[in-house]
Amino acid sequence: MxxxxxxxxxxxxxxxxxxxxxxxxxxxxxxxxxxxSADTTTTTTGPTPTPYGVGSSGNGAAGTTGSTVPGAQPGTVQQTPTAISAVPSPAAAAKANAPANETGIYYTELPSSFIAPGQALFAANCSSCHGAEANGKAGVAPNLQGLGAGTVDFWVSTGRMPLANTSVQAARKPPRFNRIQTLEIAAWVQSLTPGQGTKVPVVHTAGADLENGNTLFTLNCAACHTISGAGDALAEGAYAPGLHLASPTQVVEAIRSGPGNMPRFAPGNITNTEARDIAAYVTGVLQHPNNSGGxxxxxxxxxxxxxxxxxxxxxxxxxxxxxxxxxx
Amino acid sequence: MIDKSLNWLDDRLGFAKGGRTFLDKIFPDHWSFMLGEIALYSFVILLGTGVFLSLYFVPSGHEIVYHGSYVPLRGQHVSEAYASTVGLSFDVRSGLLMRQAHHWAADIFLGAIAVHMARVFFTGAFRKPREFNWIVGTLMLILGIVNGFLGYSLPDDLVSGTGIRIAFSIIESIPVVGSYLGFFLFGGNYPGSGIIIPRFFTIHVLIVPAIIVGLLAAHLGLLVKQKHTQFPGKGKTEHNVVGSPMFPTFIAKTTGFLFVSAAVTFLLGGFAQINPIWQFGQYEPYQISYAVQPDWYMGWLDGALRIMPSWEWVGWGHTLPLEVFLPAVIFPGLIFNILIVWPFIESIYTKDHEYHNLLDRPRDRPKRTAAGASMLTLLFAVFFASSTDVMANFFQVPLIDVLWFFRFFVPLAPIAAYFLTLKICQEMRAAEGIGKRKHALVVERSTTGEYTTTASPVRPGDEHEELEAIPVPTFIDTTDPELATAAGVRRVIR
Incomplete structure (x- = not known):
């Protein structure tokens, strides 16, 4: 108005x-x-903290042995080459297996002292489904014999085991066990079938070829995990999980063991060097993307x-x- | 001095008369009349940023080795188009801002067109004599969608390449001529002979923008010629236009709005990442990323493709892929054709062939409003169906359940929306006192505890009802104190 x-x-x-x-x-x-990442030009992978590595496990024993345990920060491993505990020194293993170390990955044998406590942990936490001898129960849980320590380490260290519920796919969650306990369980399962299955890898991502990792990831992984590693739904309630929490060790273990619906890539498909490059790309570039432009x-x-x-x-x-x- | 040179020009070009008409053009003042301006100014921003981008973009599918500053791509074989787009993002000063502003402006351009179109539709502004302008606008919408898709495809990255692959299959699904059309456009079977990027570039920067500029000129020319519609109200009739003149009131407002549009677009361009192609990598036909969607304005087509059951028809040695042809060719064809012919459908149905300069309130045309709501619901339903995978992942439900939900939701929701809207409109029309001046109510409690409500007496000076029109003036009247109370408001006879 x-x-x-x-x-x-x-x-x-x-x-x-x-x-x-x-x-x-x-x-x-x-x-x-x-x-x-504010820097557009340097996207190289420094030592990246692994979310479920030893450093964050909060276990006293882990504090003393952490630097030599597979899956710990690669940078830390290099800084302390001398082993303190019963865990085999990566430096010693590297000398014993020099060509393998050039790939950035070597596969470690877990110490026999891990087996006994591992059996106790398994009996208390896993045997109700997988059986006392880890040979599975028909219709309930798969046979673990012959899968190797690396497979067990992947499932337990990502928190997928023990299983939260019997849905289509085990979900990633904070792990129940610390790094040492996880490896103890893995060592016991490995001891049932010595020499079989996937071993626990130690991955050095420093010096990896990110360009190669990018190419291989696009070719082999992006079709399910998406090009940004965010993950997405698949058919029948299954899904490709996001990769933003995966550690280099877990990436290599997944590549080698093929958990769930994921295909298993043998060294003939993806060599150790290539697996290392992929792990470096996932933990370096995808987990810390160059988000220039806002x-x-x-x-x-x-x-x-x-x-x-x-x-x-x-x-x-x-x-x-x-x-x-x-x-x- | 200025007078002299203007006179010199006017003596030769005679623009004073047209200029006078233009400066005196009356713009009715309502916020919804400015929605089209968002689209107009987004288009201006698109042209400006697009020119900048074209200076650095190399429209070529030729393969080179990347040596730019984004480390994970170094040493990879990429196309010149992809390398130059990554270069635009990292190695050209303000290149990423321009590229992102261009992309956001495209999203806003089509969004504004959609909103503007809804305003025109629901208020009946498309009726005689403005059917042509409705058609011109619809054509610009279609061209905008096409050009958005082409521009999205130009960087030759993994995600957009997937879109080109789908586009080729859609063209191929057309019976009889599909394969020939596809081969003609791509220069052979997919992925073609490397000419698709330069071809898309020419269409994107030259052909489609030129057509849009022509249509835009027609759109605005018709607007000036036919004068603006207005909402009914005090002093507003079918035969006059009440509002602000182009100069000085409207020009100040609209220029300010241009700057606001540019500010919002460039703020988004600077602070919100869009299409980070360096993360996606070069497109190779044998590679794919999961979770790929098109830009939002293509989403409804993608959604229709996703929820379509896999039907096909085989006969006489040929396959008709109905699962592609129906949702990706027939469905958008139907939608666009309905949009284009809607003004004529409506006038045939209502037998209304009169001139209309006053707008409808949506509730006063329940069937049209219900039809529009139904159409919008349909488009939104298929639009959301294009993110089935993201929804399944976000809500942690099986993808197949999401798919089946949309297979029922897409056909049923528009029907429900039609009857719901119809009912709401009818109820609103039936309600008493809607749009009328409200009177205070007095609530009293009796000694027995009973509450009674009575209308308060009308206050002095409030006796008139809000929507009662006053007698129609038949002359330009800027002196009538009652008609020209608000500063700068003027009215002219049509």
Whole structure:
């Protein structure tokens, strides 16, 4: 009707508009996929902390032996070449198996002192389904004999075992056991069938060929795990898990043992060097993506982008229309 | 000095008369009339950023070895198109900002067109005499979607290459001519003879934008010629236009809005990542990433493809892949044709062949509003069906269940939306006092505890009802104190 009430409506609208803007910016930040690497030129893998490595296990024994246990930080391994405990020294193993070490991966034999405590842990936590001799129970749990320590280490260290529920696929969760306990269980299962199955790898990602890892990941892994490693749903309730928590050891163990629906890649398909390159690419580039150009929007591609474009882009502009236009 | 040179020009070009008409053009003031401007200004931003990008982009499928600054790609064999796009992102100053702003502007452009179109549809602004402008607008929408897809494909990355592969299969699914069309466009069987990137580039930067500019000129020319529609209200009739003149009121507002649009687009371009192609890698026909979707405006086509059962028809030595042909060719063809002919369908159905300059309130045309809501529901349903995998992963339900949900949801939801909207509109129309001035209610409690509600008496000066039109003026009237109360509001006769 007159000027005064219209103007007051506009000034009243300013506060909600500012609020919506603040919420929008907050949402934009919340969409972020994680730490963004600011440097566009150096995406080499330094020693990357493994989420479930020894350092984070909180076990006292792990503190003393941690640096020599497979799956620990590769940088730490190199800094302390002399072994303190019963765990075999990687440096000694490297001397014994020099050509293998050039690949960045060698497979360790777990000490025999691990077997007895491993059997106790297995009997208490695993045998109710897998049986006292780890030979499985028909229709309940698979036979573990012959799968090797690396397979067991993968399932237990990623928290998939012990199983949370009997859904289609075991879900990743915080592990029940610390690094030493996990390897003890693995050592006992390995001792049932010596020399068979996948051994526990020790992976040095420093000096890996990221370009090669990129190529191999795109060729072999992206079809399920997606090109950004975010993972996605597969048929019949199965899914390719996201790789953002995987450690280099777990990546190599998965490649070698083929957990669940994943194919198993033998050294004839993917050599040790190539497996190391893939592990370095996953833990170095995919877990720390170069998110130049702003927040990463979850790495799920145009779905997130469409929401932002429509809700923030068109939405904010519509609010401006509403602000400067007449509303009667 | 300025006067003199302007006079010199006017003597030769005679623009003063047209200029006067233009400057005096009246724009009715309603916020929903500015939605089309978002699209207009996004297009301006698209042209500007696109020119910048074209200076650095190399439209070639020729294979080279990447030596740029993104380490994980170094030494890989990539196409010049891909290498130059990664180079644009990392090695060209402000290149990534421009590339992302271009991409966001495209998303906003089509979103704004959709919203603008909904406004035009639900208010009946497409009716006689504006059917042509509705068709022109629909054509721009189609061309915008096509050009968005082409631009998305140009970087030759793994995700967009998957889209090109799907596009080839869609073309191939057309009976009889499909294979020939596909071979013609790609220069042979997929992936073609390496000419698809330069071809897409020419279409994307030259042919389609030129057509859009032409259609845009027609769109705005018709707008000026036919004058703007307006909502019914006090002093607004079928025969006048009430609003702000182009100069000085509207020009200030709209120029400001251009800057606002540019600001929002470039803020998104600077702070929100879009299409990080360096993470995807070069497209190779034998490689694929899972979780691939097209940009949002293609999502409804992708969704239709995803939920279609795998039907095909075989006969006379030929296969008709209905699972591709129906959702990817017939379905969008039907949608676009319905959009284009809608004004004529409606006028035949309503037998309304009058001129309309006053807009409808959506509730006053329940069937049209219900039809529009139904169409929007259909498009949104198939749109969401294009993220079946993301939903399955996010909500941790089996993918097949999500798929079957959408197979029922897509056909059923539009029907439900139609009747729900129809009912809501009818209820709103039937309700008393909607749109009328509200009166305060007095609630009283009696001594026995009973509550009664009575309307308060009308306050002095509030006797009139809000929507009662006053008599139609038949002349330009800027002096009538009652008609020209708001500063800068003017009215002209159509």
């Amino acid at each position: 007159t000027e005064t009430p219209r103007r007051s409506v506009k000034s009243r609208l300013a506060a909600p508009a500012a609020l919506v803007g603040a919420v929008a910016i907050f949402g934009l930040v919340a969409f972020s996929s994680g730490p963004a 927040v990463g929007l979850g790495g799920i591609g145009p779905v997130g982008e469409g929401f932002v474009g429509l809700l923030l882009g068109v939405g904010i502009l519509m609010l401006f229309c509403f602000w400067i236009g007449d509303r009667s």
